[in-house]
Amino acid sequence: MSAVPSRPNARRLIAAVVLVPALAALALWAFAWPAARTAPHDLPLGVAGPPAATARIERQLTQHKGAFEIHHYADETAARRAVEDRTVYGAVAVTAHGPELLTASAASPMVAQLLHQAVAQRALAGTQVRTVDVVPAPATDPRGAVLGSSVLPLALAGIAAGAVVTLLGLRGTRAVTALVGAAALAGAVAAGIAHSWLGVLTGDWWTEAGVLGLATLAVSAAVAGLAALLGQAGLGLGAGVVMLLGNPFSGAASAPRLLPEPVGTIGQWLPPGASTTLLRSVSYFDGAAATGPALTLAWWAALGLGAVLLGSALRKRSTSAEAAAERKLAPVG
Secondary structure, eight states: OOOOHHHHHHHHHHHHHHHHHHHHHHHHHHHHHHTTSSSOSSSEEEEEEHHHHHHHHHHHHHHHHHEEEEEEESSSHHHHHHHTSSOOOEEEEETTEEEEEEOTTTTOHHHHHHHIIIIIITTTTSOOOOOESSSSSTTTTSSSSSHTTTHHHHHHHHHHHHHHHHHTTHHHHHHHHHHHHHHHHHHHHHHHHIIEEEEEOOSSSHHHHHHHHHHHHHHHHHHHHHHHHHTHHHHHHHHHHIIIITTSSSSSSSSSGGGHHHHHHHHHHHHHHHHHHHHHHHHSSSSTHHHHHHHHHHHHHHHHHHHHHHHHHHHHHHHHHHHHHHHHHHHOO
């Protein structure tokens, strides 16, 4: 006769059967749904020139309800400066030589292409529009594919570092030292590959290495910190948040404003999205609009490292309390 599964084993079997499809559904939703809804959502776009000359352009653009967030500028120079400062993704300027579309493919090649279609082919159909790429993407990565592909390896490196530190039993200051050291080395290696070898990053090498290292530390510290507080379950929780939410919500392959809300906003609160935005800023825009994502990564790193130290302190306190209890219960003599 076949043995009847025990109740705990039956529960584990049911949990496994239910959990796997649930995780598959979550992963499919997280990766496929934002990709299927890729479109401009309040995308910052400038309009420059006299109001009488730009009124028709603005009317055409606002026909796409919710697509563009219009910013007004006095002239082409002010609009160009706004693009360089990452205030807007592009701008339509009415000049003495005719309408001009300003784009920044370094911010997002997909957005630059979308603006060309929306403005040159629709809003100003039948009009000769000159397109100027104010901040072009590097010739070695014109479609931004390499930069977008760097998000997953950095996330994996952070998860791996946090898991290794946890599984090796490192705690307290030793764990913090290991996490910071591993992140610094990962940042230097990544900068060596992306900047020195592939040439897809064009800013200051040391700044880029620092950003890549901080991006790795934000993930590794969060994973190790959760593990220090929750045990090995924290490893799965940290890895799940980064891989199932942070990576597809990052907008690395497109742009945060091309993702449906609140996905685009949530993605910028997580390390992969913040690191992508920060890396674009320091590499292509001389650090413009870098404060927000830099603070996001710093908070993730600080809170994660703090959790590592807190978990170690709580563990020591628990061990000391257990030892004291055992001494009280030990027979005298």
